[in-house]
Amino acid sequence: MDKQQVLEMLVELCEDDIILENQDIDLFEEGLLDSFGTINLLVEIESRFNISVPITDFNREEWNTPNRIAAELAERQ
Amino acid sequence: MTPYGNIVFFIIIGILLMPTIILGLRGKSAKRYNIFISIVVLALIFGNSLNGSISLILFTVFQILLIIVYQKYRLQKNSTSVFVIAVLLSILPLVLVKVLPMLGLHHLFGFLGVSYITFKSVQMILETRDGLIKDKISAVELAYFLLFFPTVSSGPIDRWRRFYKDLHTVPSGQDYQKLLLSGINCIFLGFLYKFILAYLIYNYTLIYLPSQTYNYLTPFQGQIAYMYMYSFYLFFDFAGYSAFAVGVSRIMGVQTPINFNRPFSSRNIKDFWNRWHMSLSFWFRDYVYMRFVLWMTKKKWIKNKYTVSYLGFFLLFFLMGIWHGLELHYVVYGLYHALLIISFDKFERWNKKRKIWPKNKWTHAIGVFITFNAICFGFYIFSGTLL
Numbered sequence: 001m002d003k004q005q006v007l008e009m010l011v012e013l014c015e016d017d018i019i020l021e022n023q024d025i026d027l028f029e030e031g032l033l034d035s036f037g038t039i040n041l042l043v044e045i046e047s048r049f050n051i052s053v054p055i056t057d058f059n060r061e062e063w064n065t066p067n068r069i070a071a072e073l074a075e076r077q
Numbered sequence: 078m079t080p081y082g083n084i085v086f087f088i089i090i091g092i093l094l095m096p097t098i099i100l101g102l103r104g105k106s107a108k109r110y111n112i113f114i115s116i117v118v119l120a121l122i123f124g125n126s127l128n129g130s131i132s133l134i135l136f137t138v139f140q141i142l143l144i145i146v147y148q149k150y151r152l153q154k155n156s157t158s159v160f161v162i163a164v165l166l167s168i169l170p171l172v173l174v175k176v177l178p179m180l181g182l183h184h185l186f187g188f189l190g191v192s193y194i195t196f197k198s199v200q201m202i203l204e205t206r207d208g209l210i211k212d213k214i215s216a217v218e219l220a221y222f223l224l225f226f227p228t229v230s231s232g233p234i235d236r237w238r239r240f241y242k243d244l245h246t247v248p249s250g251q252d253y254q255k256l257l258l259s260g261i262n263c264i265f266l267g268f269l270y271k272f273i274l275a276y277l278i279y280n281y282t283l284i285y286l287p288s289q290t291y292n293y294l295t296p297f298q299g300q301i302a303y304m305y306m307y308s309f310y311l312f313f314d315f316a317g318y319s320a321f322a323v324g325v326s327r328i329m330g331v332q333t334p335i336n337f338n339r340p341f342s343s344r345n346i347k348d349f350w351n352r353w354h355m356s357l358s359f360w361f362r363d364y365v366y367m368r369f370v371l372w373m374t375k376k377k378w379i380k381n382k383y384t385v386s387y388l389g390f391f392l393l394f395f396l397m398g399i400w401h402g403l404e405l406h407y408v409v410y411g412l413y414h415a416l417l418i419i420s421f422d423k424f425e426r427w428n429k430k431r432k433i434w435p436k437n438k439w440t441h442a443i444g445v446f447i448t449f450n451a452i453c454f455g456f457y458i459f460s461g462t463l464l
Contacts, residue, residue, distance in 0.1 A: 054208065056363065
């Protein structure tokens with residue numbers, strides 16, 4: 001898994017290219033992700049990278065930007 | 078004695094917290110002392126009823142045993158049926174408290190705070206199932222968490238892993254001073270909200286509304302005035318209580334999550350549920366809605382993922398409604414919010430394609446206005462005057 005793949009996944013899920021321009025954007029503040037988007041994200045993470053993240057471990061304060069999501073996933077690989 | 082109900086309660090906890098404050102300002106841990114005063118304050122809160130005290134003790138022991146036994150089991154095995162049984166057992170007492178009065182068994186079982194303790198307990202079983210609580214749990218610390226006296230009667234609902242961190246960090250004297258000041262600030266905000274604003278709204282408007290208006294208002298205007306005044310009253314009363322709970326927690330070195338973040342300035346209904354009774358709505362979001370949607374998505378029983386999400390909203394708000402009580406107006410209140418949130422979600426997705434509703438200060442203001450009125454109508458349903 002490299003960062004580019006994570007960004008591509010986020011662009012597909014959030015349907016917005018702004019993620020490529022600003023990788024520190026707060027996805028929840030900007031309304032790009034919500035609880036429903038989070039579920040789809042977790043499902044995608046599991047099917048694309050084979051990393052299983054429990055919902056209760058997905059903390060909005062720690063998983064709120066593309067950069068942070070990429071870092072969290074890199075750590076769990 | 079009702080927590081935060083009168084000045085005597087504040088004087089008593091003020092005196093009891095003196096050693097906590099002195100230890101904190103010296104950068105020392107007050108954990109043992111705080112556990113001790115919790116027992117004293119719990120005795121004050123629940124001591125007036127023998128039945129209530131016994132219920133509380135039995136209930137807490139039951140929940141602690143359940144959590145510890147389930148955790149022991151989970152370290153070895155992970156069967157779904159055992160997990161489901163553990164969750165059902167954990168909510169069983171709450172269900173009994175809600176259902177028994179309907180069968181005429183009023184005083185058999187039940188006490189202040191039973192649902193808030195249940196929320197914490199269920200949460201621990203779910204997180205244990207997820208493999209997030211692996212360290213050995215001390216029964217004393219667990220009891221302290223479940224019965225943490227500042228929040229025992231009505232929340233905010235804290236989370237074990239967060240609480241545990243606070244319990245095992247001793248802030249420096251300087252950090253504690255900041256925490257102490259913000260705690261005192263919260264308590265004064267609580268005085269303003271609960272004992273001044275909520276009190277005034279109640280005594281100068283609500284007791285005359287909706288119908289005792291001496292012909293100043295038509296019956297319809299009376300209902301409208303009641304709707305808005307009741308909404309403000311509900312906010313100031315509960316936000317005031319929550320501010321006390323957060324303030325006292327901070328003095329005890331525990332950063333209990335806040336419950337209200339200017340809810341009447343919400344720009345849409347989703348925003349509202351991130352600002353109103355937050356610890357409850359986040360609990361339902363994380364442990365009901367998200368789990369349900371994830372589970373349904375994995376099972377693939379329903380193709381359309383939006384249908385799954387909407388079913389999740391119905392489940393969440395239906396449960397939240399009947400949690401308030403089994404009366405019809407609470408159920409309708411829950412379904413009303415489910416409808417609001419689903420309609421808004423449909424609008425949001427529709428607008429994402431067409432871009433008819435831009436993002437600027439005008440649309441923001443209109444959004445706040447519409448949301449405010451929609452939620453006040455919701456509280457009007459909630460008040461039970463309509464149904």
